[in-house]
Amino acid sequence: MGKFLYAPEIAKLGHVALVSADLEKSLSFFRDTIGLEETEVVDGVHYLRAWGDFEHHTLSIKAGSTSYIDHIGWRTKRREDVATFAKLLEDAGTEVRWIQAGEEVAQGEAIRFELPSGHRFELYYDMEKTPADESRKSVLKNQTYKSWAKGVSPRRIDHVNLQTSHDNAEIVKYLQEALGFKLREYFVNPDDVQVASWLSVTNLVHDVAIMSTPRSKEPNEMHHIAYWLDNSQDLLRAADILCEADVQFVGPGKHGISQAMYIYVKDPGSGLRLEIFTNGYLIFEPDWEPIKWTYEEYLKNGSAYWGDRRRDDVDRDAQVKELLRS
Template identity: 55%
Template sequence: MSIPEIAKLGHVSLVTPDLKKSLWFFNDVLGLEITERSQNTVYLRANGEFEHHSLVLKSGDRPYMDHVGWRVKRPEDVEQFEYLLKSSGTEVKKLPKGQESGQGDAISFQMPTGHNFELYFDVEKPLPPEEERSVLKNQTHRSWNRGIAPRRIDHVNLWTSHNPGSAHDWLSTKLGFKMREYVRLNNGHVVGGWMSVTPLVHDIAVMGDPHAATPARLHHVAYWLDNAQDVLRACDILREHRIIPDQGPGKHGISQALFTYVRDPASGHRVELFSNGYLIFDPDWEPVEWKEEELALGLTFWGPTEYVPHRDNHVMDQTTEA
């Protein structure tokens, strides 16, 4: 039996108390394209994405992250991950094809932190309407069709009041993620780790926040822009819509990426607009350690000081039962 593997970050599913306003933000301002919608759910993707969706918006009474979806490399990997997870004591639920629009058979389970994950392989790849279709065969929607118009989803950043080191170990041993960069405090504890299954410097980051109101929180979902100029253009578009960025523009030391953070005005969900950075192709990559006294440089190489989420225990909290 081959070892099952995760191929990439597939999507993030967010719940908002004002679906109409959140849709204005993600569709009109950020420029994600709608692929399907119902009365209470909207599926969106970036203009360079072929898969059915990379973002799900659902209507609810409060804002929280419903789940993170990961696409596996082979159809049989879904069943193999189910077996391995169950064998190690993780409760796994089967999700039939179509329970989430555009998605085939999947499994659902929780990280030890309480964050909800889904794994799947089969996914629909619908063509956009002809009048919005790119003339490029290797792109779905027209460039700059609306708003900021990111190219693709990049990563998700999760926060927990639990020991993040345990979460990193779980992601490594159970799902095959590799540590790329991490922060170790002077007491020896690892408080943040950037991990990936792709050449990206991170597909997921898990950070520790002992003051969090819940053990499972979303800090942000990141969408990729082609270059630094696009990040600056995004800031102009945000201000033209009377939206003030949460932080940035700036440059991270960890990942070396250009960034701007912004919140959906309807829900408080945070989005990172992300570009540049570096890729990892070395099979023997050694994780980069940042010490406690280097943390400020690691988080913000230049630009506004890194935002510390536990200072405003915000609506970004995800309850473990969600």
């Protein structure tokens, strides 16, 4: 690393900044149906988090003429890592923009830059851990809000899944070499070309996934964001809540990759897909070797291990497209 005494590191996924073409519908969905707590509203931007999230926000929503993801925030392990990443990224030819403290509410100094696909990432360290007001505060000192206060009520943000028309291997290489992500699982198409990858900086199977598909109209689309539920019973409860709200969804089912259970549901305001996510496995081995799935293996067990896969197994390819479509 040259003159640097240590390699800068990303600690975890921090937040997603959503712009919605129908703000009221998005707020109704995320606040009331999903049950995220609103921290505050500043200059038309609504800041939300799950009941177990400690930082000021894990999702922000503001109105726009169209819907899109403005940026995805990642917290570094050390305050000085932000500047170190900036230096390394610039030396490697990445254009970096500095975000001054307070420019994003409750957040300290940060940098923003784009992946080769055009997805905009933000790196920061300082973020206020805003306490909940007394009416919503948990009696548990190690928890922010009362759990199960409303809606689906996920515990925390979990991961993001980026969709792109860009070369998958190139984005994965950038995430690995520039940002320190580790490749955990991936699958290839019938021509043995890598088209989907799951990477992490934590013990999770993925903090970020990359899906490359010709169905993407742009190289920097979002497939979904995910919030975590504690167990499978919570996921079944979520299905009931979504049915009562007359919201269509895909699932419940279980992925082979990650071994996690899921429900996919779309925000009616922005069209953003949300995955409600639970179970799965953790990775502790320092010498983990990325797991490769062939196209046939992925169709059979990788995406929908059970749940949404067709009972007669006639058209698994169509089912995979259903799970991956925009």
